[in-house]
Amino acid sequence: MGSGELEPGQLLPPMRELAERLGVNPNTVAAAYRTLRERGVIETDGRRGSRVRSKPATTGREFIRVEVPAGVRDAAAGNPDTALLPPLAPAFAWAAAQGDREPVLYGHEPVEPDLARLARAELDADGVPAGPVAVTSGSLDAIERVLAVHLKPGDTVAVEDPGWGSLLDLVPALGLRTVPVGLDDDGPLPEDVRRALEGGARALIVTDRAQNPTGAAVSAARARALRAVLRRYPQTLLVEDDHGHRIVDLPVHPLAGVTRYWAFVRSAAKAYGPDLRLAVLTGDELTLDRVRGRQRLGPGWVSRITQRAVVRLWADGAVDAKAVAAAYGRRRDALIAALAERGVAARGRSGMNVWIGVPDETGAVARLLQAGWAVAPGARFRMGAPPGIRITVSTLTEDEVGPLADAVASAVRAVPGRGYV
Template structure:
């Protein structure tokens, strides 16, 4: 039995530092419950207010979360360096369908495109926030999807862009409306920024308008939504849903609206933008899914004020996204063979995803995956289903990583599976959902 963690400290700062140290060392693991405020206060002979202040500091830093009757516990992804990876090891022989990553076999090789990088070194006073060829191609691609870009810049991936837009308009304590279930990394980022989340329901067509309206009425200062391939549910915004949301967003000009189109060219569903119905808005389009996660580059379009604020802060800190990466994106976007590979990947992902949803439906199991790389399966008990699937040789992602107040589920990434794998996986899911037979002692 593990030794209980030894909490220390006589001030709120000291207690918080003690808990942070425990998280960094692994003595306090993700999901571990912290003592009740009065219990720890008595143990350390301090006032309950001192412990409450320590817990509040840790919440604002994104280290812990408070969940009503569940009390205070270490976040699934605490915002601290030095922690070990949160993903469970994959046993020998098991298939890992929890990652959310694209199929490496369907990503373009960069070797030939490295020759597109300008030979002349770029010096400190020569770096460009966005190089002209990339800006031109990005504007063309966005315009084809109905997005005018009064302001345009580049960030180091989707999360970096989202963080910079939120920081440009919001302050710690502000509320941000996000999809529920939603992207786990986004939830952790928002917590680390000292912002609070307001859950918005999502169905196959995107954020539910009534839920978005309720969040606006509660005074949220920001709204982050996913255009297509919503993580984890695979939702894709329909034209009708987009029209409803545009009308709604236009009524609440005080909130910044950020639209994440992380799937980009891999989506077979149309793009129906809504963010630009707001006064302050941004659309993020990452290159990670179609071209490779190691290309830490995303296009950020938005109103002039938002982009000006983002670029101003970027210029003071990171200075610019590497022009090496920007030149690589230009080369990839300009290559017909790469475009053909992306189209092939899109078709393959659609076939794999549809195959799993159909195999599950044949067994009477509801599953969702309108677009993207993932399928979402509502389940009554995540822990049990994940454990039984692991016994069957499948590592899936538990829904608690993605949920705020929504119902339990599990996420399965289809990107590295074949259609031939789907019947066996569906059988395993069906068995994992089947009630266990109970035995009774005589």
């Protein structure tokens, strides 16, 4: 496989047949297949056999990106506006001083008590069920740990489509299979979720707000419909990602608690800075106990100095959540309105991204690049969903809205081989 002799999607020979051909014990071939499956290189579909994954998980979607030449405006990276992030130096200076007076050594509790207290109070206020609190190195780290302690290679996970590219890479990298779930502005479609769970999916991952890349946010009505579906499958592992916390002015409508196993994740990345690498995780007792147990065998804990710095940022009100949400909302709404004036439909109910369906994804990205705009190709976020592009509006200025909308309208209307329509 490493030599490239086997094509993506190619069916592999049955294990016994390959063992006879190679003159080795069938257990050796079975172990090799198992290792390849766990690494996301091959996938197994019951009696249909094993085949090379069409997109091996080890390659990742990060290679599907646009290089931003000098002079081109970057609306592709998905980063928050640094002008809206708080200064970190004062909080870390304070946290380090606390650490000098009371160093954290091996055997100490992994979670800063004040962080757990503040996080739990906000979770309670938002209707997230009671549960212990853990701290991980960002949302993806939390999701990986939750999936790893509950699922085994070959299990299926229902994921949003289009959805977060890193998550779409992570699931197969763990040796798991993905099944796509469609979504609209109000979140995952209940009928798609039902089909996925009825088809054997053991886990469901939902983004509560600021869904990447579409900006969807789970509404109260959609949350009720999804809970009704999940009640029929109580053994489902439910993972919720609320990375839009403190950058979105829409309320969260958690699904947590409707199934036996659940986890709810909140990251500090978008509101306070990606380099903090900190997320708060809560969930049912068994899930959190397993996650903390595995964490002890790896990194042990997330730096308590970092945790204390986040506590200071929270306690000082370093981020005006309403102002941040309003700033992103103005930029997002302005672009969507400008596109609508030009006959281009776009989605972006919350967060810092706008999703635009296009007939020719590659061509649209290339034409926008020529016009001076770098946008993210939808292939980074899609499984079976139609083509699209993602535009990050976090730093978009008022003067840029019109020119960007003009460029998008021109790029979208161009048809390969036929010019513009």
